[in-house]
Amino acid sequence: MSEPTPAAGAQQEYLLELDDIQAGYGRAAMVLRGLTIKVPASTVVCLVGPNGAGKSTVLKVASGLLKPRSGRILVGGEDVTGQGPQEMLSSGLAHVLQGHSVFREMTVAENVLLGAYTLRDKQQVAERVAFVQNLFPIVGERWKQLAGLLSGGQQKQVEFARSLMVSPRVVLLDEPSMGLDPKTTATVFEQVVRMRDAGVAVLLVEQNARRALETADIGCVLDLGRVHITGPAPELLADPQLSELYLGGRPGERAASANG
């Protein structure tokens, strides 16, 4: 940790800040309209919102795949607005895309090592391999096997491992629970917490709002292109009005309707 600057005394230190972002595609109406999200160190920040709300767009802006029309992106306090994906990766932002990005006909090892293609130092690669195998034991156990033989949840862990090879400061996770059953989803979210505990901050976007907020430290609700509500995730979960509007009813009600 560096010495805090005098000006930073009262402020919290953020690894990633998206500040007043406007972004969209071509001539279509803006998708993000003044969006602000801050990710502190050692934290899982979760952005929830319905399908089409702009969650993936937020991550594309953060990882340099989509340039914002206005606003600023800061990584560790440094302005990186306008950088492309390769530079953003070097700045410490790794993006795990929505959907499935594992190459089924390649081994787990080959899939993970794809994340290390920018690393020149063999010793460093070996250290990162040891790190991800320790964090995700299944990745180590299945190292030499074809990735296509792994279950969906295990393949997600291969994707996580690949993203961690470059020692990112922040990992951007786009709907890691997509297509997974509830039990597997729980396992994948446990791995998200393990990543945080290993010192990687996480910006997670999820449609599966309740489950994601149960995992996250800080929650943000995306509505009409802005963060409508933000706060400690347990507080958002406990808010009955928020539950009603964005989380599909109160947990008790949901459980009751699911059982009957």
Ligand SMILES: Nc1ncnc2c1ncn2[C@@H]1O[C@H](COP(=O)(O)OP(=O)(O)O)[C@@H](O)[C@H]1O
């Ligand atoms: N490549 C694209 N070109 C044009 N419009 C897009 C593109 N990607 C997403 N959109 C539009 O932007 C909006 C937000 O999409 P997205 O960020 O993918 O939402 P979410 O991830 O929350 O489901 C949607 O209206 C979608 O149709």
Ligand SMILES: [Mg+2]
């Ligand atoms: Mg999406």
